[in-house]
Amino acid sequence: MIYDVAIVGAGVSGAATAWQLSHYDVKTILLEKNADVGMGISKANSGIVHGGFHHPASTLKAKLEIRGNLMFERLQHELDFPFKRTGILVAAFSEDEMPTIRKLYEQGLANGVHTLEMCGRERMLRLEPKLNPDVVGGFYAPGGGTVEPYRYVFSLVESATLNGVNLLCNWRLIKGFHDGDHWHLCSEDGGEIEARYVVNAAGLYADDVSRVCGGEIFHIHPRKGEEYLLDRSSAARPEHVIFPVPSAHSKGVLVIPTAEGTTMIGPTADPVEDKTDTETTANHLQRIMVLVRNMITGISQRDLITSFAGLRPVLDTEDFYIAPSEKAPCFIQVAGIQSPGLTASPAIGEYVKDLLKEQGLCLMEKSRFTYELRPHRHARSETPESLQRLHAENPAWTHIVCRCEKISEAEIVEAVRKGHTTLDGVKFYTRAGMGRCQGGFCSAKIMKIISRESGIPLEELTKRGGKSRLLAGKLGELEVKA
Amino acid sequence: MMETIQTTTIDVAVIGAGAAGLSAAAVTAAAGRSTVVIDREGMTGGILRQCIHNGFGLRYFKEELTGPEFAQRMFVKARDAGARFQLDATVTELKKLEDGKLQLQVLSAKDGVQLIEARAVVLAMGCRERNRGNIATPGTRPAGVFTAGSAQKLLNIEGRLPGTSAVIVGSGDIGLIMARRLRWSGIEVKAVVEIMPYPSGLTRNIVQCLHDFNIPLWLEHSVVRIYGKDRVEGVDVAPLVNGMPDMEKKFHIDCDTLLFSVGLIPENELAVNAGVQLNPATGGAMVDANYETNVPGIFSAGNVLHVHDLVDFVAEEAARAAAMVLKRLDGEDAAATTQPATAGANLKYVVPNSFFPGRRTVFSFRPLIVTDNGLLTATLGGKEIWRKRVPFVRPAEMLTAELDGALLTGDGELVFKLEKEASHD
Incomplete structure (x- = not known):
């Protein structure tokens, strides 16, 4: 069959586009090279819903950031993912920084963000008593917030697939050509997908995808950001996202109260060569600790539970590149979606949908669209009474598998049945293994549940697909040397 | 109906069925106190179950056992004493009710959500790994x-x-x-x-x-x-x-x-949520010489109190704590006056953190130095009251001191310190 639209890449941009298109009578397929969706740039970032003041009104970034920000309540209501409008505080620690604060504030106003508030020292400390008392002032953006980015992508994809979009994971594009009528997209393992339109939402690899499809030649430069996660018991967790005064290349190192109750510190911003370089380093940890302790003095390295790094897909222009290709027909480029890409993503989906329409895609609204996903239930957030009712339907609801995050067997089984069959897939879907013991106690239990539900033998389970095998075999299979 | 939440009442609830929990339960159950041991796993024994090597029990059972053997003997002792077991069950909340009773919320596939009201709780949850x-x-x-x-x-x-x-x-x-x-x-x-x-x-x-x-x-x-x-x-x-x-x-x-x-980190989140104060030096609860925390009725023993070197000491400590639980249930009030015990030079910590004047007390320590010629001393109110030669000191191995009640009289703070003794050769 020939699809109307093939979207390459199931990160936030691709998923939001698929979700938009799922409202219409078009046949859409979402193609993902990884074993699960949202596991690239979308997984490893700060999870900030930005406040609309960092970028000038002339940029596509600012336009889509402001529109995207406003769409999150509706999305959360329909798609049920962790999102909190915590508010953002940008804090200055010397009078020298105040002119930049003033500039950002005015830029926000010019962008149409009318809720920003300039704050003196007392106001800042009143809003956020955990701030370093050396703060001299700053401003408050009540419209900013935090979202769990991977949960958000899972929800977009779940709704899109519920409404008819097809999803293929472990599908890596190596070549694409237009035969005069439509596109042929070829995968590494010999698969072929035919589609009338192609959306290139391939994140770090958008330059490669454009090149192998005969589109524009451009370069994505990975810019690495390391992040460190603190336990939910950390006394230093603030109420708001705390930003420093930004530099030219980065919004700076932040203190982030995540929507799920932990505290994240980071990210750094360093250009790297390798698009798979997500290593963390000792130097950067030390740098981050110094920077965040300047903002909230109580942050302690003792509360660290894990670290990770993500890569921003940076274009030379530093703006988003979302436009129909001028070289490849019926091909929409969605590239350079770095910060504030997550915030902008709902609007990116809408914008790409409109571009497809301009390119001639016929969009007829579906007569039957399922708006609301069935809410995800979590043992950790049920009352004892409602949990008891759930137990009456399914005893697995009161079998706690992940002790640190209080995740029940029922939630893990649901994740596996929805196709998340890697340890990371289950972790990001359910939070099992994300807590303070980092899977020390529950990994083996989760692996057994995945194996039981999916039929994949224990020894063949992977952390995140590919060659990331978790075990080397059965006891007794190796020769014991004397 | 299925949806109602049952509350059961019990004298002693022990959280964790490892060596500490089984040892404590054996003592309280043998004294005729209704005792339940709750554990997340489907079998008792805790981490001992996976320790299939030998080297356990030389002190406690006077013979060398594997981990599962040690665990099995502890289980039999607790079971034969009359302790009940609730396995595959997770305690998700512990709190003090207004009437002074302690309430545990327990989740299990078998029974759903249950509440247990206990007169005393023994924290025996062990550790997680760093x-x-x-x-x-x-x-x-x-x-x-x-x-x-x-x-x-x-x-x-x-x-x-x-x-x-x-x-x-x-x-x-x-x-x-x-x-x-x-x-x-x-x-x-x-x-x-x-x-x-x-x-x-x-x-x-x-x-x-x-x-x-x-x-x-x-x-x-x-x-x-x-x-x-x-x-x-x-x-x-x-x-x-x-x-x-x-x-x-x-x-x-x-x-x-x-x-x-x-390293190991005592798994105390449940305790903290119940208002139990922790000792930053151990990651375990601050306890008095009854092994009682600052929350009356909540006791702590074993690796959740401080990381031990040998399971034998875990079992012994939990049995001592359980004996104190019994005194409490028999109506003996916590002694009105306790005096602080602290760790001085070259010691990472001391457990317990206080003592009752005139009562025999066992103290445990972790040394911070390596020496083959150590001297452990105790001073009370600045006056030395006790000393012991310790020929082999390694941070990996615990030190203990048993002080008679007669020594523990006098005002002030009890301070332990460890020194390298000058060699005499």
Whole structure:
């Protein structure tokens, strides 16, 4: 069959586009090279819903950031993912920084963000008593917030697939050509997908995808950001996202109260060569600790539970590149979606949908669209009474598998049945293994549940697909040397 | 109906069915107090179940046992004394009710949500392992990184191989035991890397698990980088100079597996939520000489109180704590006056943190120094009241002191300190 639209890449941009298109009578397929969706740039970032003041009104970034920000309540209501409008505080620690604060504030106003508030020292400390008392002032953006980015992508994809979009994971594009009528997209393992339109939402690899499809030649430069996660018991967790005064290349190192109750510190911003370089380093940890302790003095390295790094897909222009290709027909480029890409993503989906329409895609609204996903239930957030009712339907609801995050067997089984069959897939879907013991106690239990539900033998389970095998075999299979 | 939440009432609720919990339950149940032991796992024994090596019980049972054997004997004692067991059950909340009773919320597949009201609670939850994230080991995040205990569980309980060639980070006892266990399973062990100038595990484990297998132990070295995108491919190891890695002298080791044995953290989140105060030096509760926390009726013993070296001491400590629980249930009030006990020079901590004047008390310590010529002393109100020669002092091994009630009279603070005795040769 020939699809109307093939979207390459199931990160936030691709998923939001698929979700938009799922409202219409078009046949859409979402193609993902990884074993699960949202596991690239979308997984490893700060999870900030930005406040609309960092970028000038002339940029596509600012336009889509402001529109995207406003769409999150509706999305959360329909798609049920962790999102909190915590508010953002940008804090200055010397009078020298105040002119930049003033500039950002005015830029926000010019962008149409009318809720920003300039704050003196007392106001800042009143809003956020955990701030370093050396703060001299700053401003408050009540419209900013935090979202769990991977949960958000899972929800977009779940709704899109519920409404008819097809999803293929472990599908890596190596070549694409237009035969005069439509596109042929070829995968590494010999698969072929035919589609009338192609959306290139391939994140770090958008330059490669454009090149192998005969589109524009451009370069994505990975810019690495390391992040460190603190336990939910950390006394230093603030109420708001705390930003420093930004530099030219980065919004700076932040203190982030995540929507799920932990505290994240980071990210750094360093250009790297390798698009798979997500290593963390000792130097950067030390740098981050110094920077965040300047903002909230109580942050302690003792509360660290894990670290990770993500890569921003940076274009030379530093703006988003979302436009129909001028070289490849019926091909929409969605590239350079770095910060504030997550915030902008709902609007990116809408914008790409409109571009497809301009390119001639016929969009007829579906007569039957399922708006609301069935809410995800979590043992950790049920009352004892409602949990008891759930137990009456399914005893697995009161079998706690992940002790640190209080995740029940029922939630893990649901994740596996929805196709998340890697340890990371289950972790990001359910939070099992994300807590303070980092899977020390529950990994083996989760692996057994995945194996039981999916039929994949224990020894063949992977952390995140590919060659990331978790075990080397059965006891007794190796020769014991004397 | 199915949806109502049942409340049961009991004298003693013990949280955790490892050595500490079983030992405490055996004491309270034998005295005729209704006792329930709650554990997340389907079998009692806790971490002992996966410790299939021997070396347990020499002190407590006067014979050498494996972990499962030790656990089984402790279970039989508690069961025969009349303790009840609620397994595959997780305590999700512990709180003090207005009438002074303690309430536990328990979740299990079998019974759903249950409430247990207890007159006394013994915290015996043990520890979790410190992991790679806690110590922020730099590098990639591939498959093949395990804590030593989780690899032990995979091998000994699930019968699965965690990898084919390993480096062990940290020289804690579980890591040392696992070095030998991996070798016996056909898994190559390339090195054990320890940041301290001395091993963190017991000397006997260094000998029996490393020396006997020619496994190199790199003291004052650190893993400074993990390689591998999908699965671990190797590590860089560098010597430490004044605590900082000397990157000029780093070297590479190929391996597909990393085991972290870098310390244990008492699993006290339940206690903290119940208002129990912790001791930053142990990560366990602050307790008086009754092993009672600041929340009346909540007691603590075993590794959740402080990390022990031998399970025998865990069982003994929990039995002492349980005897105090019985006194409390018999109506004996907490003594009105307690005096503080603190750790002085070269001691990481002392447990308990206070004593009752005139009552015999057993104190436990962790030394911070290595010496073959130590002197442990106690002063009360500035006056020395007790001293003991300790010929073999290692941070991996606990020290204890039993002080008679007659010594523990007088005002002021009880301070323990450890010194290297001047040699007499």
